[in-house]
Amino acid sequence: MHLDVQDLRNFYYRSTLGRAAQASIRSQLLRMWPKTTGETIAGFGFAAPLLRPYLSDARRIIALMPGPQGVMQWPAGLPNVSVLCEETSWPIETGRVDRLVVMHGLETSEHPTRLLEECWRVLGPGGRAMFIVPNRAGLWARSDYTPFGYGRPYTLTQVENQLRSHQFVIEKHTAALYRLPSSRRFWLKSGAMIERMGHRLPAMMAAGVFMVEVAKQSHPQNGHMIRSRRRNPIRVLEGLSNPIAEPV
DSSP states (O other): OOOOHHHHHHHHHHOHHHHHHHHHHHHHHHHHOOOOTTOEEEEEESOHHHHGGGTTTOSEEEEEEETTTOOOOOSTTSOOOEEEEBTTBOSSOTTOEEEEEEESSSTTOSOHHHHHHHHHHHEEEEEEEEEEEEBTTSSGGGOTTSGGGSSOOBOHHHHHHHHHTTTEEEEEEEEEOOSOSOOSHHHHHHHHHHHHHHTTSOHHHHOSEEEEEEEEOOOOOOSOOOOOOOOOTHHHHHGGGSOOOOOO
16 A cells, blocks of 8 residues: 655655655665766655755656655656656656666555566666665554555565565665654654664664665576587588598
């Protein structure tokens, strides 16, 4: 079940906790993907808050928002690049995306298998995708006051196995969102310190989200390749002067 786009917008753009969560996840994404010059980037679900730093360098950015969620104009003050789409059928040609970010998309999808197939379809050769999902053992997945408390939370093993089963190659993973999912003033002021300390703790327990980077795996050729050598056609003209010995 997808959240409503108004609720997501209010959380990420109009609440102090949401802006802090956005900054935590986005800083990790920028660390893993520092340069995307000339590339086509797509975001699915509600990935728009993470894509703004790439607007100036990317060749094209598309913010795909599923129908059950709804769509909003984005980015503010600039030409709109957000698109309302079906969850498992995107208005993008096959192989056109260089980078894909999925946030609030996989864990809330009613058709995760078909969604991952669509992710694989739009990625080009060598394309990369970043899947951001709630950590099942984290505090954020247990809170109904944030978007990460909805849908199906994952363990790291679960999400990586699901991605492998859909022909994605796991490149690396990290975690983010170590601060507490609380809007109380004390915890908001302590959030930056907790984030720094959290990176020293096991991500399995402390992090609010897992971030898994994958690459598109293409189908290898089936069977064995045999290289055949063509016989030199000139030897056919040599005739009896230089005969070719036939195998016994």
